[in-house]
Amino acid sequence: MDISLINLVPLLMAASTPILLAGLGELVVEKSGVLNLGVEGMMIVGAITGFMAAVATGSPTLGFLGGALGGAAMALIFGLLTQGLMSNQVATGLALTLFGLGLSALLGQGFVGLKPPATPKLPVPGLSELPVIGPMLFRHDLMVYLSLAAVAAVWAFLRYSRPGLILRAVGENHAAAHALGYKVTRIRIYAILFGGAMAGLGGAYLSLVRVPQWTEGMTAGAGWIALALVVFAAWRPVPLLVGAYLFGGITVLQLNMQAAGVNVPVELLSMSPYVVTILVLVAMSAAGAAAGAPGSLGRAFHASR
């Protein structure tokens, strides 16, 4: 068996980045008290709009921007329906996923079989030359670093900043936040747009880096895993990172173990990412100060009530 961490860790980080980005976006959305089940739909739309932008401009950076915009546009639909028209969030989110799968298939008609411009690796000067650590952690593409920076940023924003505090207040008790004079609907729309952009980025990472090509339905459930990670991480960014890397890591590890010819039953290997992720996150939330769901999660808000 010749599986080394040096080979495994970079693959793990690449495999986890889409669910990490999408999960982080959804975490902020849920912290503001909105449940958006349309992550899968926003991801797949981000995957195709990002792919289209990258192919049209030849620039992967503009591609990722296109993915973020595509995801945010989808989120805007959700925001207008649930915040403006006060539709049911669960039903609207599910509809958004179905709509996204269909829309992306339509948009992608002319893009099947094309190759996107390559996303360059950005080795960190100096650090990437370190033995062992260098090839593992510091020779990635920009998005991997950005996703890690985003975890830190979201954590700091929610924990230490005043807007973060307001966002949490809106999520915990929208009536009280409203009474204090905060614009509940507007704040939630911002959060929803952020969530959509992050899901779109995650989708674009799939179509531009991880596969890299456009194929219909290519997210294949990644959005649902991102949603589940938010709950398992108890709405906290750092456990979310752990969960995403764990899930991605075990997925990559089991494929590598099969490829290396390790004699472990395949059934065990296939279910291991799900089992281990659930076990570890359950243990984490049992041990830590269990932060529950935001108090107003999924409830519609209108200033008159």
Added chain:
Amino acid sequence: MGAATAALAADPVKVGFVYVGPVNDGGWSQHHHEAAMKLKEHFGDAIELVEQESVPEGPDAERVMTQMALTGADIIFATSFGYMDQVEAVAGKFPNVKFEHATGYKSGPNFANYSARFYEGRAVMGTIAGMMTESNKIGYLASFPIPEVIRGINSSYIHAKKVNPDVEIRVVWLNTWYDPAKEADATQALVEQGVDVVLAHTDSTAPLATLEKSGGYGFGQAADMAQYAPKPRLSSIIDEWAPYYEERVQAVMDGTWETAATWSGIKDGMVGIGEFSDAMPEEVKAKATEVMNAIVDGSYHPFTGPLNKQDGTPWLAEGEVADDGALAGMSFYVEGVTGEIPN
């Protein structure tokens, strides 16, 4: 035929197709869809086509086929192995509708099955893989542990081994026909383990996209995937369903349709071998052509003894050829393949 077609023109034969993936997956489902398009071109207004894509294997397939039967379909092609039990159930409820199931082994009075001898194509690909590998490690992306996939693994390995006694095969089971990200990850994992030629038994072009990035060779699967030639795509196994579909729909029109178990190979044109890429040296092309020709003229069967099962027990004696029954139900690796088949 002209008169018959004209007579039926007022009441076209309704033909249903059920696909497991999207019709632009670049592989399996797309090829069935293209065959359906050729069918429509061939018969024109004499048939009415109903297609349903991305139908999961399971209860959903039963619903989709029932819907097709209720809305007047005369013949339904269910194009994935996992629809077998659903086809059987629906066929029982609609005795006047003809059902055709791809790659399965069950049948009934109004329920035929058809498949291609992909293992013949695998023999050619395995030969190429065995000669092209420099690390002596070839990889196989396996979808589900069904006889068709196991035959493909065995046939690839046997023929790689024939031209390269040092070759090893690494099999990765994915439990999906279509998940581009997972297919890409698995291909990458194989490359990391020193595999430099990958055979795929899944439906997307993601393995070839990954090989293009990471180096190594692969093959088109179900479709030619020529956009990845000359590297990493060396050749391909192409499914040619259109002639079969035309024959069966014509039989429905003529009232001569009968249940059957069709299993055709390279010779009958159901399995096509894609053009050899220029990345292959002349001797590899020559050897691959030799294997292909021997299969076509009947002088060689890809499963010819002596062959042992994985545990070393004898399966086929010297010169003995596997019969179709044994092939249809194949559930074991041949000697030399490592790992276990999941249940």
